[in-house]
Amino acid sequence: MRFSFILLTLFILLGSSSAGQAQSGHCKNVKNTTDMMDCVNRHYEDAQERLNIVFGKILEDKKDKTAEGLKIAQRSWLVYRDLQCGWEASQVETKAVGRLTELSCLTDLTESRADVLASGLDEKGAQHKFSAYPRWMNVLAQDSPDVYWRYGEHIQADLDCDGQDEQIMVGVDVTGNDKINTETGKASYRSDVILAVAENPVTGKPQTSLFRLPTEGQDSVCNPDVEMALVEHPLVADSNSGIENCHVALEIRDNQCEPLTLYWSGEDYQFNPANPGL
Numbered sequence: 001m002r003f004s005f006i007l008l009t010l011f012i013l014l015g016s017s018s019a020g021q022a023q024s025g026h027c028k029n030v031k032n033t034t035d036m037m038d039c040v041n042r043h044y045e046d047a048q049e050r051l052n053i054v055f056g057k058i059l060e061d062k063k064d065k066t067a068e069g070l071k072i073a074q075r076s077w078l079v080y081r082d083l084q085c086g087w088e089a090s091q092v093e094t095k096a097v098g099r100l101t102e103l104s105c106l107t108d109l110t111e112s113r114a115d116v117l118a119s120g121l122d123e124k125g126a127q128h129k130f131s132a133y134p135r136w137m138n139v140l141a142q143d144s145p146d147v148y149w150r151y152g153e154h155i156q157a158d159l160d161c162d163g164q165d166e167q168i169m170v171g172v173d174v175t176g177n178d179k180i181n182t183e184t185g186k187a188s189y190r191s192d193v194i195l196a197v198a199e200n201p202v203t204g205k206p207q208t209s210l211f212r213l214p215t216e217g218q219d220s221v222c223n224p225d226v227e228m229a230l231v232e233h234p235l236v237a238d239s240n241s242g243i244e245n246c247h248v249a250l251e252i253r254d255n256q257c258e259p260l261t262l263y264w265s266g267e268d269y270q271f272n273p274a275n276p277g278l
Contacts, residue, residue: 136206147171161246222256
């Protein structure tokens, strides 16, 4: 959604708003960037209002210890959302387009969060139903509740060469630091990418392998907005590897640092460059 907003804005800045309006289901009939900013801001406020209503309803239903856990999770999610959208805006040189990028990102993530929470209330119109998720997704959601999984961006491939596809998905884990930065007056946070490779058997609990990809330090990704792509296995050409029939590996890219490649060594998953597991 936010990308259609950005595309529309670019068309406006170039003087061709009619073409851009066809790209978006929102913000039609805008005449300039001020109108666009007002429109996107209204959509963000509407999304935030719905999220607050859904969150309040859930808290009313939870009078036990789970309510406090939900509050903590929601605070962590807000930090993740603001960090992610702030980073996206920082990649845009033009200030006005950067602010539109940030608002569009905030709207998109807020709507998605409201949908996820609403599914727990069985709210009419909720787009996400956990009961409709594949079993491997449910396992990840239950076993790693602090990770904000990107459910709509998973891929599948036979990474371990056993004849069955693995399900692959990434998420973000936000870690807080209670110490206040004396310069900014704010607490510091870091966001690590969590990579999940899940088996999805017909029967039995899906088994998962999780890998933490730090966003700082050696052999890390530079930002949490990563992309996944299937590439040629780095060891296939080695006749002594014993995995000649294993042709696929997974590349994790962030368009800033050197990509990380996850591959099956014949015994376990390894990274190139090397990266520790979770």
